[in-house]
Every structure is written in structure tokens, then in C-alpha cells.
Amino acid sequence: MTHRRWFTPWLLVAPAAVWLFVFNIWPSINTVVLAFTNAKPLGGGRFTGLANFTRVLNDDQLADALLNSIVFMVVCLPLLTMLPLLIAVLVEKKLPGIMFFRTAFYTPVVASAVVVALIWGWMLNDRGLVNGFAQWLGVIAAPIPFLTDRWLLLFSAISLTVWKGLGYYMIIYLSALGNVRRELHEAAAVDGAGPVRRFWSVTVPGVRNTMLLVSVLVSVSALRVFSELYVLSNGTGGPGGRDMSVVMLIQMYSRGFTGHLGYASALSIVLLVVTIGPMLLLLRLNRKAA
Amino acid sequence: MRRYWAGLAVVATMVAGGCGLGAEEPEAAAPSANASGEVKGKVSLQTWALKPKFTDYMQGVIDAFEKKHPGVEVEWLDQPGDGYSEKVLSQAAGGTLPDVTNLPPDFALPLVKQGLLLDVSQTDQKLADEYVAGGIDAYRFAGFQGVYGYPWYLNTDVNYWNSELMTKYGLDPKKPPTTFDELVAQARILKEKSGGKVYLMSRRPELGDLFKEGVKLMADDGKSFTFNTPEAAALLDKYRDAFKEGLLPRDVLTDTYAGNAKLFNEGTVAWTTAGANHITSLATDNPTLAPKVVPSTAMGTPPLYVQGLSVSKKTQNAPAAIALARWVTSPENQAAFAHLVSIFPSTKASANDPFFSKSDGTNASEAKVIAFASLAQAKMLQPVEVTDAMSKFIRQQFALAISGEITSKEALDAAVAKCDELLQN
Numbered sequence: 001m002t003h004r005r006w007f008t009p010w011l012l013v014a015p016a017a018v019w020l021f022v023f024n025i026w027p028s029i030n031t032v033v034l035a036f037t038n039a040k041p042l043g044g045g046r047f048t049g050l051a052n053f054t055r056v057l058n059d060d061q062l063a064d065a066l067l068n069s070i071v072f073m074v075v076c077l078p079l080l081t082m083l084p085l086l087i088a089v090l091v092e093k094k095l096p097g098i099m100f101f102r103t104a105f106y107t108p109v110v111a112s113a114v115v116v117a118l119i120w121g122w123m124l125n126d127r128g129l130v131n132g133f134a135q136w137l138g139v140i141a142a143p144i145p146f147l148t149d150r151w152l153l154l155f156s157a158i159s160l161t162v163w164k165g166l167g168y169y170m171i172i173y174l175s176a177l178g179n180v181r182r183e184l185h186e187a188a189a190v191d192g193a194g195p196v197r198r199f200w201s202v203t204v205p206g207v208r209n210t211m212l213l214v215s216v217l218v219s220v221s222a223l224r225v226f227s228e229l230y231v232l233s234n235g236t237g238g239p240g241g242r243d244m245s246v247v248m249l250i251q252m253y254s255r256g257f258t259g260h261l262g263y264a265s266a267l268s269i270v271l272l273v274v275t276i277g278p279m280l281l282l283l284r285l286n287r288k289a290a
Numbered sequence: 291m292r293r294y295w296a297g298l299a300v301v302a303t304m305v306a307g308g309c310g311l312g313a314e315e316p317e318a319a320a321p322s323a324n325a326s327g328e329v330k331g332k333v334s335l336q337t338w339a340l341k342p343k344f345t346d347y348m349q350g351v352i353d354a355f356e357k358k359h360p361g362v363e364v365e366w367l368d369q370p371g372d373g374y375s376e377k378v379l380s381q382a383a384g385g386t387l388p389d390v391t392n393l394p395p396d397f398a399l400p401l402v403k404q405g406l407l408l409d410v411s412q413t414d415q416k417l418a419d420e421y422v423a424g425g426i427d428a429y430r431f432a433g434f435q436g437v438y439g440y441p442w443y444l445n446t447d448v449n450y451w452n453s454e455l456m457t458k459y460g461l462d463p464k465k466p467p468t469t470f471d472e473l474v475a476q477a478r479i480l481k482e483k484s485g486g487k488v489y490l491m492s493r494r495p496e497l498g499d500l501f502k503e504g505v506k507l508m509a510d511d512g513k514s515f516t517f518n519t520p521e522a523a524a525l526l527d528k529y530r531d532a533f534k535e536g537l538l539p540r541d542v543l544t545d546t547y548a549g550n551a552k553l554f555n556e557g558t559v560a561w562t563t564a565g566a567n568h569i570t571s572l573a574t575d576n577p578t579l580a581p582k583v584v585p586s587t588a589m590g591t592p593p594l595y596v597q598g599l600s601v602s603k604k605t606q607n608a609p610a611a612i613a614l615a616r617w618v619t620s621p622e623n624q625a626a627f628a629h630l631v632s633i634f635p636s637t638k639a640s641a642n643d644p645f646f647s648k649s650d651g652t653n654a655s656e657a658k659v660i661a662f663a664s665l666a667q668a669k670m671l672q673p674v675e676v677t678d679a680m681s682k683f684i685r686q687q688f689a690l691a692i693s694g695e696i697t698s699k700e701a702l703d704a705a706v707a708k709c710d711e712l713l714q715n
Contacts, residue, residue: 038715041379042404055711126540127558148540239543239693241686257379257400258677260715 034265041259052266062267065246066274068154068229072161072245073222073278079162080218081211084169089203091170092177102174106167113164117231120160121147124232147232150242157228157243164228165221169214173207180206212286219278223271226251246271330361333610334388335618338597339371347630355617362610382406387602389611390618393439395428396674398600402431402438408601409436413612421619425636428596428670432512439598440619441636443627446668447563447593448657449586452579455560459483461490463584466561470528470589473561477537480560486536492550492559494542495529495688497681498671502590508673515709518702526691526698533692543689555579563588565595566661567632569654585657587664594668596636632658634665680709 035052039045056062091102108116123129124146131143146156180203188198204211226247229238237244237252244252246267254264340348345368352364367388369377375397381387382401393401401407411417417437418426425441453463460483467473477490500522501507507517532538539559541549554562555576562568573580599615601608617623624635625643632654634646646662649655676684684705691701 042382042400055715143540145540148543153544233544234546234549236544236546236682236689237686240690240695241682252679252682256375256678257397258679258712260679260712263715 031265031268034261035269037262039261039265041257041261044262048262052263055263056266056270061241061244061249062246062270064242065244065249066270068243069223069225069245069274071154072158072225073219075155075158076161076165076222077215077218080165080169081215083162084166084214085173085203085207085211087166088170088173088177089199092174102170105170108164109167111164113227114231116164117160117228120156121232124156148239150238150240153232153238153243154229157225157232160228160232161222161225165218169218172210172214176207176210177203208286212282215282216279219282220275223275223278246274327609328361329359329610329613331607331610332363332365333390333605333607333614334365334367335599335614336367336369336388336391338369338374338392341368344627344630347627351618351623351626355614358617359610359613362614364614385604387604389602389605389607390599390615391602392442392597393600394595394597395431395439395670396676398429398438398598399431399674401600402434406603407438408603408605408608408612409438410440410601410612410615411437413608414616420638421636422638422641422665424594424665424668424670425596425598428594428674429598429600431674432510439600440615442597442599442619443624443633444597444636444665444668445565445595445633446661446664447588448566448568448661448664449588450554450562450564450568450657451584451586452554452557452560452582453584454579454582455484455488455557456480459488459560461560466584466586468587468589470525473589474528474532474537477532478535481535481537489537489539489553489559490561491532491538492542492545492553492561493538493563494545494685494692495525496672497676497684498593500525501669501671508675512673512675513713515706515713518699518706522702523698526688526701529688530692530694530698534694543693565632566634566658569657570632573654581653583653585653585660587660591671592664592668593671594665596670598636632661634662675713676709677712680712683708683712 036047036049037045038048038051087105091098091105121128125131126143126145126148128146130146131140134140135143144152146152184202184206185198188202193201224247225245229243229245230248230251233243237248250264250267250271253260253267335352337348348366348368352366356362356364365388378387378391378393378397378401381391382404387401387406393407398407417440421441422444425444426437428441429437429439431438449466451463451466456463456466459480461476461480467476473491480488480490497507497517500517503521503525505517505519505522505525508515529538533542539553541553550559551562551564551568553559554564555572557576557579569580569583569585572583599619601611601615605611619636621635621637621639624637625640625645627633628635628640629645634640635643640646647659649659687696687701687705687708690696691698696704
């Protein structure tokens with residue numbers, strides 16, 4: 001016997017729908033609303049029109065933060081799209097002990113970003129492992145300012161992000177490689193194609209959709225980078241705050257009793273618009289390539 | 291398409307209506323609630339990170355209060371150290387602020403602006419007679435009449451010197467620098483004799499350092515900042531020159547306020563400033579260093595750190611809340627607290643307690659005596675109006691000036707402009 005009422009499907013969907021509305025949809029709508037106000041955690045909330053967006057246009061720190069985020073994305077995108085694929089091809093082979101390498105590459109993903117960044121901070125500071133070892137070898141006379149030079153700090157954070165992200169994207173590629181038909185590789189090998197040629201002509205086209213997915217994931221997370229830069233710079237945003245990412249800027253303005261929620265919301269909308277750009281570009285490039 | 295336009299209309303309506311937002315800021319706090327009446331009923335007390343280290347002490351204070359007032363029941367809430375401001379913020383926004391809450395002055399100000407705290411000077415005529423002026427002044431705010439908290443315990447900073455490093459590299463720990471210029475001169479000697487391995491200086495200037503130089507940080511009405519003066523620029527120039535000479539480690543550009551104490555504890559820097567309790571905690575972190583530390587009076591005006599208990603204006607039980615705040619901050623209870631940890635009472639009656647003014651000969655005790663003597667001159671070095679975002683921007687601008695990327699005047703002008711913008715928005 002089946003009891004079917006019109007509201008049964010709605011009832012089943014309700015918990016997820018409520019969750020989605022309360023924690024995703026409503027905060028998104030509220031962010032847009034707040035961006036047009038002078039809201040603070042306690043009080044405020046007067047409609048101020050486009051005042052926050054006018055401030056955004058004159059914010060030198062935002063210009064720096066956008067540049068940092070874009071450099072972050074431009075460097076991370078090719079590295080985190082191609083390197084995990086190459087590693088996945090290497091560890092895909094069923095050799096004795098290969099599980100050790102798969103696990104080793106994946107371990108940084110499991111570790112907390114904050115803990116990893118702290119360890120990198122200890123290694124890279126003026127009295128850290130890297131500088132200490134290089135000075136002991138006599139390779140350098142004075143410490144390299146990995147954490148106190150604007151660009152070196154940014155590239156240290158990029159290196160950390162790439163190192164930590166390799167294993168995650170490797171796993172995605174491993175599952176995609178399983179779908180590339182073995183016969184194509186065999187046919188290409190019979191036709192005389194070497195490993196490099198087979199990689200470009202068989203493997204890459206076979207995982208193109210996954211590469212697109214990885215590219216989108218990498219570009220979004222690179223534009224939203226926070227922990228790596230925050231921890232490596234002790235939360236200061238680097239020398240003079242020149243290494244702040246857009247998310248760090250949002251955090252700076254939204255914290256505490258007197259947080260500028262309206263302005264932080266306007267910055268969030270700027271970040272959203274900036275994030276959509278590369279995603280559309282990647283989709284367009286992929287469509288052309290296809 | 292129709293749905294798309296409907297969605298936009300909803301958003302536009304919410305934008306125009308300021309949907310889901312807080313109320314407008316009140317002009318000033320309204321008069322205090324009626325505090326006269328019998329001390330009885332239930333009252334809540336919120337402290338900040340006192341459990342588990344001081345559970346016995348606080349429970350003893352509360353039990354004694356309940357014994358003294360048999361009709362009162364105290365509910366004690368202790369919040370963890372991290373995220374306390376967020377906790378108080380959510381309580382204030384949700385209308386669930388406890389009757390009595392431990393709030394430092396910078397936490398109290400935004401609540402005063404919202405009219406959430408009681409003006410205790412209206413309900414307590416003996417306030418000025420019993421508590422030290424510096425403590426009471428910390429809870430007076432520009433633009434608001436009254437006092438919005440009972441000062442609880444006070445602290446200040448003391449200089450700490452690593453005598454071993456100083457002696458090893460040609461300095462006399464018995465004659466530590468007393469001015470900034472002497473500090474730079476001794477830092478130069480230490481750097482040259484140690485071959486650049488050890489530093490004396492590792493502190494970046496803060497807003498309070500400008501105050502010590504006599505710079506007026508803020509206008510009297512509390513509506514604008516004024517610290518972009520030639521004197522302030524001259525101090526930043528001195529730091530920039532010292533940095534260029536290699537007298538400070540490069541890390542000062544990205545270090546936090548606690549950075550120099552950390553380097554001191556590691557033994558790579560020979561000077562730090564810290565609270566009166568520093569040697570005691572160092573005995574746990576670096577027991578071999580602790581006995582070699584020599585304390586001295588802070589350079590210039592010592593900083594005043596104040597903790598206090600504020601009473602919620604929405605309290606349903608003002609007589610009991612006020613009595614409880616007074617009880618916890620009474621000379622006897624503060625003195626008992628000070629025997630457990632190096633803090634100093636905010637009550638005038640504690641001034642003659644020999645416990646604070648006589649050393650037992652150990653360096654930790656010396657530091658306590660120095661700190662207690664310093665309190666007479668100590669002042670809050672930074673206006674309570676300075677927010678997290680302002681502090682961060684100021685530090686960033688100072689770092690740019692010290693690294694030589696911009697001039698000191700440019701850094702100060704940019705910092706003042708940003709702080710004014712944040713204050714007015």
C-alpha cells in the first residue's frame with residue numbers, strides 16, 4: 001500500500017532546503033544587502049548607496065590585494081593543473097610499493113593548512129632551517145628574506161600552496177586516468193608513439209574535462225587564498241601589508257566590535273566578480289579546444 | 291526571466307529597507323537603571339579565561355558573596371581566552387549580556403555607544419574615593435558622561451634584560467639604557483661585538499611609542515586622529531635609521547606585538563618589554579634564562595593595562611549586580627588575587643600593602659616592585675577608539691616607513707587618513 005501526498009517530496013527535501021537557505025542563500029543575499037549600508041556588528045545599517053563601492057575604487061590596499069591574488073592564480077593555475085597530472089601518471093602504474101608514494105603525495109592534503117604554514121614559517125624565517133643550512137654550506141652570506149620581502153613572501157606562499165595541493169588534484173586525476181581506454185595507448189604504441197607523445201595525444205585529451213574541473217577549482221581557491229599568507233606573515237599581511245589577499249582584507253575590516261561589515265561585504269562582492277571572470281574564460285577556452 | 295526580475299526586486303527592496311540589520315546608533319547612553327533596593331535574587335558574572343587556573347579563587351569570592359547576601363545566587367560564566375570579543379559581541383547583539391561582565395575599556399566602548407552598559411558613577415557615589423583615578427578614567431569615554439565599569443586589576447610593562455648576553459657582548463646589565471637614544475647606542479655595541487648574531491632591539495614602534503614622545507594622538511572630542519606630527523615622524527626616522535644599520539632583525543617588519551618577547555625567551559634578543567609576571571612564566575618556558583634576567587623601569591611613560599567589571603544596563607537585578615561587581619573588585623579580594631598572579635589592585639586602600647612594594651630579593655619579585663611603583667605614572671598609551679583594523683593599518687604603515695619604502699611623513703599621513711575614515715564610517 002502506498003501513501004502519496006503532494007507534500008511528501010517537499011518534506012523529504014525540507015531539511016536540506018532549510019540548511020541551504022539559512023547557511024548559503026540567506027548569507028549571500030544579506031551580503032549584497034549589507035554592501036549598500038554602513039552596517040557594524042552593533043548598530044549602523046543605514047543605507048549608504050554606492051558609498052562602499054566608491055571607497056573600494058580608492059582603496060590602495062585592495063589594488064595590492066587583487067594583484068597578489070591574480071599573481072597567485074596565474075602561477076598556481078598551470079602548476080597545479082599539470083604537476084598533479086604528471087604525478088598521477090607516475091603513481092598510476094601498479095608497481096610494488098606504489099601505495100607508499102601515493103600516500104606520501106597525499107599526506108600534505110590531510111595536514112591542517114595552518115599547521116603546515118607554521119612549519120614552513122619556521123623553515124623559511126631568517127633563523128630557520130633553510131637559511132641556516134644555506135649559510136652553513138656557505139652558499140649565502142646573509143639570510144634570504146623569504147618572509148620579509150614582498151615578492152619572496154608571496155612566492156613562498158605559492159610554493160606552499162602548490163606543495164600542499166598536489167596530492168588532492170593527483171587523486172582527482174587518478175580517477176580520471178582510469179577512464180582513459182588502455183587500447184588507445186596500445187594502438188598509439190603500435191604506431192610508434194613514445195611515452196611523451198602518448199601523454200600529449202592520448203592522456204591529455206582523455207582527461208581534458210578533468211583538467212578543466214581542476215583549473216576551475218585551482219583558480220577559485222587561489223583567488224580566495226588566506227591561511228597560507230596569513231600564517232606566513234604572522235597575520236600582518238607581509239611588510240607594510242603589501243602581501244594581503246582579498247580575503248585577508250575582508251577579514252581585517254569585518255573583525256571585532258567595530259567591524260565594518262558594509263565595506264567588507266562590498267569587498268566580498270568585488271571578489272565574487274573577480275572570481276567569475278577566470279571561470280568564464282576557462283570554460284570558453286575549453287569549448288574552443290573541444 | 292520573470293523569476294529573475296522578481297529576484298532582483300526582492301534584493302532591491304531589502305537593500306532600500308536595510309533588511310536584517312541592526313538599529314541606528316543612539317546619540318548617547320540613557321540615564322542609568324535604578325540601583326537602589328535589596329541585594330537578592332539571581333545574578334550572572336562573566337569572566338575571561340580564569341578557569342581552570344583560578345577556579346578556586348573565583349569560586350571562593352563568589353561563595354563569600356553568597357554567604358554575605360543569603361538571598362543571592364551567582365551564576366558564574368567563564369569564557370575561553372580566544373574569541374572572547376566575538377562571544378561578548380554575540381551576547382550584546384542577542385541581548386544576552388550577563389549582569390556583570392569582565393570588559394577591558396576598548397571592549398566596553400562599543401557597548402557604551404549602544405547604550406548597553408550602566409553608568410556606575412550615578413549609582414555609586416563612593417567610586418572616586420575607593421578606586422584609583424587611572425582605573426576610573428579608563429572607563430570614561432569621550433562624548434559620554436559617566437563611568438562604565440569598576441576597574442578590577444591593573445598591570446604595566448617592565449623592561450627585561452638578558453644579563454648574560456649583555457655582559458658577553460660588552461654591555462653592563464646594571465646600567466641598561468633609559469632613553470631611546472641610549473638604547474640605539476647600546477644596540478650598536480651589541481651588534482658589533484656579537485657579529486650581528488644577537489640584537490638588543492626587536493620592537494617595532496606602536497602608537498603608544500608616539501604618545502611617549504609627547505605626540506597628541508587624538509583630538510579631545512575623540513572625532514579625529516592627530517598623530518601625523520613632525521615629532522612622530524622624527525621617531526619613525528630614528529627607527530628607520532636603526533633598521534637600516536641592522537640594529538633590528540628584519541622580522542620586525544612582519545612581527546606581532548608579542549614578537550620581541552618570543553625572541554627574548556629564545557635568547558636571540560637581549561631586551562623585551564612585558565608584564566610584571568614575565569619572569570615567572572619564563573621560568574617554565576626557558577628555566578635556564580629566567581635567573582639571568584634583570585628587570586628595570588619601562589622607558590618613558592609606562593603603559594597602563596586595565597581590566598574591569600561592567601554592569602549591563604538591561605540587568606533585572608541592578609542592586610545585586612552592582613554589589614557583586616564591587617565585591618569582586620574590593621581591596622581584600624583584589625589583594626588575594628594579586629598573591630596568586632602578578633596583577634595590581636585598582637583600589638586606593640591597596641597602595642600601602644607591603645606585598646607590592648617590598649622585594650624578596652628574587653628578580654621576579656624585583657619586577658613586581660618596579661611594576662607597582664611604575665603604576666603611579668602609568669597611562670593608557672593608546673586611545674580606546676583605535677580598532678583592530680586601525681591598529682593593523684598603522685602597523686603596516688610604520689613597517690613601510692621603517693623599511694624605507696615610504697617616508698615617515700607619508701606613512702603617518704596615510705595612517706591618520708585611514709583611521710579618520712574608519713572612525714567616521
